[in-house]
Amino acid sequence: MLTRTKEILTEAKKNHYGIVAPDFWDLNSARDYVQTAEELDAPILLSFAQAHKHLISLEEAAAVGKLMAASVKAPIALHLDHGEDFDYVKRAIELGFNSVMIDASMHDFEENVRLTKEAADFAHAHGVDIEAEIGHVGGTTESPTEMEEVETVYTTVEDAVKFAEKTGVDSLAVSIGTSHGVYKNNKNPELNFKRLKELSENVPVPLVLHGGSGTGDENLKRCVKEGITKVNVFTEFTVAARDCAAKVVREDENLKSYMKIQKAADEGIRNVLRHYINLLTK
Ligand code: 13P
Numbered sequence: 001m002l003t004r005t006k007e008i009l010t011e012a013k014k015n016h017y018g019i020v021a022p023d024f025w026d027l028n029s030a031r032d033y034v035q036t037a038e039e040l041d042a043p044i045l046l047s048f049a050q051a052h053k054h055l056i057s058l059e060e061a062a063a064v065g066k067l068m069a070a071s072v073k074a075p076i077a078l079h080l081d082h083g084e085d086f087d088y089v090k091r092a093i094e095l096g097f098n099s100v101m102i103d104a105s106m107h108d109f110e111e112n113v114r115l116t117k118e119a120a121d122f123a124h125a126h127g128v129d130i131e132a133e134i135g136h137v138g139g140t141t142e143s144p145t146e147m148e149e150v151e152t153v154y155t156t157v158e159d160a161v162k163f164a165e166k167t168g169v170d171s172l173a174v175s176i177g178t179s180h181g182v183y184k185n186n187k188n189p190e191l192n193f194k195r196l197k198e199l200s201e202n203v204p205v206p207l208v209l210h211g212g213s214g215t216g217d218e219n220l221k222r223c224v225k226e227g228i229t230k231v232n233v234f235t236e237f238t239v240a241a242r243d244c245a246a247k248v249v250r251e252d253e254n255l256k257s258y259m260k261i262q263k264a265a266d267e268g269i270r271n272v273l274r275h276y277i278n279l280l281t282k
Contacts, residue, residue, distance in 0.1 A: 002066060003075035005099035005129040006170055008043045009206040009229050018224035018280030021045035021208075022273055023081055023234040025055045028262065029241075030068050032269040038072035040274065042281045045099070045230060049081040050088050058088065062095035079131075081232065089119050093128045099170070105133035106150075109159060116167040129170040134163040137210040139179025152179055157198045164203050171206040171230065174199055176223075178211035181235055188216030193226055200227020208232065213239075217279055224280050231280060237269050244268030 012019045024030035024046060037044040046069060048061040056064070062078070069076035080100040083089040089100045100123055104115035116132040123130040135155030155174040164172055176199075177191040200207055206229035212220065213235035220231060244264040249255060 001073055001075055002069040002098065003043065003077050005045060005077040005079060008045065008075055008077050009129075009171055012043070012281075013206045013229045016225070017282070018220070018228060019043060019045055019230045020212075020273065020276045020280060021047045021079060021081070021230050021232045022237060022276075023047045023049050023052070023232070024061070024065070025052045025238075027064050028266055029237065029269055030064050032266050033273055034068040034072055034074075034076055036270045036273040037074040037076060037277065040277050040281075041074060042277045043075035043077075044273075044277070045077050045079045047079045047081040047232065049234070050084050051082060053088075058091055058095060062092070062097060066096055083119070086115070086119055086122075090122060093123055093126050097128065099123075099129035099131060101131040101133070101173070103133050103173075105136045105153075105173075105175075109134075109163070113163060113166045116163075116169060120168050124168065131171040131173060131208055132163070132167060132169045133173035133175070133208075133210070134160050135175035137173065137175045137178060137180060139181040139211055150180070152177070154192065154195065155199065157195070157202050160199055160203050164205055169205060171208050172203055173208040173210050173232075174203075176209070178209060178215050180211045181213070186214075188214070188219055191215075191219055191223065193222060196223065196226050196228070206230060212236075212276070220276075221279060231276070233272075233276060236272050240268035240272045241265035 022033045065078035077098040080092040080097045082103045102119035104112045120130045136153040138150040138152035176196050177189045208230040209228045210232045212231045212233035245261045248264040
């Protein structure tokens with residue numbers, strides 16, 4: 001059921017559990033996420049990132065997201081992840097996304113505030129919730145043409161409190177040591193839990209952790225215990241889809257149907273989400 005983001009996050013924050021926000025990139029991944037949420041009777045934030053606009057258009061993502069959400073009873077909010085500019089964010093709001101992220105975290109504090117406030121005012125005037133980021137979650141991100149390395153800047157408590165006050169955001173992504181992307185050194189990152197505790201004691205809105213893939217179950221569970229409400233995950237789904245598809249191709253010498261490959265990829269995606277919902281939401 002299409003549900004307001006604020007409702008899902010407020011309930012989770014109050015009851016100290018985490019909401020998984022998986023990024024979809026096509027009809028199948030969106031269906032996998034929503035049906036897995038339904039199977040486990042758990043809320044999710046069904047997310048689409050602007051960086052994937054070369055895979056499906058925003059109009060397609062909005063139509064797919066709303067259709068899928070309406071097809072189940074579990075609470076599903078349709079969320080724009082990493083909106084990069086006001087025009088795109090505005091279009092997502094007009095197309096019926098329940099919440100949007102404006103990511104201006106690569107700019108200095110004042111510019112981040114200015115760009116976020118502009119988007120927040122528009123979102124709120126349309127009854128839509130908004131997330132922004134202060135500090136910067138780095139890592140390896142896949143741009144449409146190449147893999148790009150981006151540096152991490154840790155969030156300070158002072159900046160986060162000031163930023164939340166000045167912009168009126170409904171949730172805030174903080175940087176405490178996770179990173180985006182595939183090329184992590186296969187070790188779980190060291191997270192700054194002390195900083196997270198201070199952030200959660202001082203910032204009134206739900207806190208968001210980006211870069212969930214490869215962070216490790218213990219770390220993620222502790223993050224939720226110490227104040228993270230929403231956890232973004234993307235890369236692990238694509239890795240699971242790739243590996244499950246490759247296994248079918250490798251092991252079935254008489255493989256005749258592409259659909260069998262697709263089915264294996266879908267099952268891989270569903271298993272990753274089952275794991276994270278059971279870890280964080282239950
Ligand atoms: P990962 O790809 O590292 O899981 O990060 C996802 C994310 O933060 C999307 O916003």
